[in-house]
Amino acid sequence: MSEHSESNRERNPAPPRTKGPTRTQAKVVIPDEQSMVGLLGSRDEILRVIEKAYRADIHVRGNEITITGSPEESGAVVRLFEELVELLRTGAQLTPDSVERVITMLRMSGERPAEVLSLDILSARGRTIRPKTVNQKRYVDAIDKHTIVFGIGPAGTGKTYLAMAKAVRALQAKEVTRIILTRPAVEAGERLGFLPGTLYEKIDPYLRPLYDALHDMLDPETIPKLMAAGTIEVAPLAYMRGRTLNDAFIILDEAQNTSPEQMKMFLTRLGFGSKIVVTGDITQVDLPEGQESGLKVVREILDGIDDIHFATLTSVDVVRHRLVSEIVDAYNRYDADLRQREPHAIKGAKRPRGR
Numbered sequence: 001m002s003e004h005s006e007s008n009r010e011r012n013p014a015p016p017r018t019k020g021p022t023r024t025q026a027k028v029v030i031p032d033e034q035s036m037v038g039l040l041g042s043r044d045e046i047l048r049v050i051e052k053a054y055r056a057d058i059h060v061r062g063n064e065i066t067i068t069g070s071p072e073e074s075g076a077v078v079r080l081f082e083e084l085v086e087l088l089r090t091g092a093q094l095t096p097d098s099v100e101r102v103i104t105m106l107r108m109s110g111e112r113p114a115e116v117l118s119l120d121i122l123s124a125r126g127r128t129i130r131p132k133t134v135n136q137k138r139y140v141d142a143i144d145k146h147t148i149v150f151g152i153g154p155a156g157t158g159k160t161y162l163a164m165a166k167a168v169r170a171l172q173a174k175e176v177t178r179i180i181l182t183r184p185a186v187e188a189g190e191r192l193g194f195l196p197g198t199l200y201e202k203i204d205p206y207l208r209p210l211y212d213a214l215h216d217m218l219d220p221e222t223i224p225k226l227m228a229a230g231t232i233e234v235a236p237l238a239y240m241r242g243r244t245l246n247d248a249f250i251i252l253d254e255a256q257n258t259s260p261e262q263m264k265m266f267l268t269r270l271g272f273g274s275k276i277v278v279t280g281d282i283t284q285v286d287l288p289e290g291q292e293s294g295l296k297v298v299r300e301i302l303d304g305i306d307d308i309h310f311a312t313l314t315s316v317d318v319v320r321h322r323l324v325s326e327i328v329d330a331y332n333r334y335d336a337d338l339r340q341r342e343p344h345a346i347k348g349a350k351r352p353r354g355r
Helices: 003-011 036-040 042-053 071-089 096-108 113-117 134-145 159-172 199-217 222-228 260-267 294-302 322-348
Strands: 024-029 056-061 064-069 122-124 127-129 148-152 178-183 232-236 248-252 275-280 308-312
Touching: 024 071, 036 042, 036 071, 042 056, 042 096, 056 071, 064 071, 071 096, 071 113, 096 113, 113 134, 122 159, 122 199, 127 159, 134 148, 134 159, 134 308, 148 159, 148 294, 159 178, 159 199, 159 248, 159 275, 178 199, 199 222, 199 232, 222 232, 260 275, 260 294, 275 294
Parallel strands: 148 275, 148 308, 178 232, 178 248, 248 275
Antiparallel strands: 024 064, 056 064, 122 127
16 A cells, blocks of 8 residues: 555544444423423323334423434424424323324324314314314315215224214304204114114114214203204104205214115205215124125215215224224234135135035
């Protein structure tokens, strides 16, 4: 090696080898008016959720939060705290579950969680009903924009509850003159006369979930008056036949338990100034074996028609207990595995020998 090249290497030494990924430090200063307990949770329960979700060191001192980690992780945690502070400014209360949903939104969609979770649908009985996931917000937005909306997804995704909140809001704003809530009474085979009791007693078990949601949104004392006046009607699907429903917000719940003929009958009840929301879970069909679900085929029939929208919700949108989402995913994996194994089982089965 020449003297020139040796001296050149000394002047420009090779960069030292780094051990592991580059770590950076970022700092978030929380406004003085913001409660750190509201942000981090009682006994730091929300902080623990954040620490579990990200590979970064998070240190809190006073109203300063220091994040140390890779540039990507540090930046993600900074964005998370910015969104949480913005949510608190809107009056939202943070819980471990809501923060987990914010983290999921930041990772899976381009929408800002603060804009999704601060959308007020209805303020009732001392609390505010809002969408809690991106897909729920898209579903609610679709109800505003379209005359007929199908909300399809598993249990716990808020399909019916959000639709009813929109219906109550529309009634209060005098956009409609009545609300009609209906469900198919599948277990009774629509033959309600064979059940004991009055007509009300016969259909009540099938309609009880709709009454429960109404009691969350309206003063319980006003509900009987509204029902007596016909402003709110709760009835089994069979009672919709032959009617034209004008100036109404109409919700068909548990639509997976309709036949194709019943679905057609219901949709053609639509009158002027009305809006229809159809909700259901195509994985929980209770129809007799061999009978096709109207909700399963309606998308093939109506997809592409202007002013009809199909909103899909998934286990990510489940807003009940965390285990509900995991149960839904587990059943979906089981069903997928079963469908994959069934052809092989049929192929390998021995056929009886003919005589």
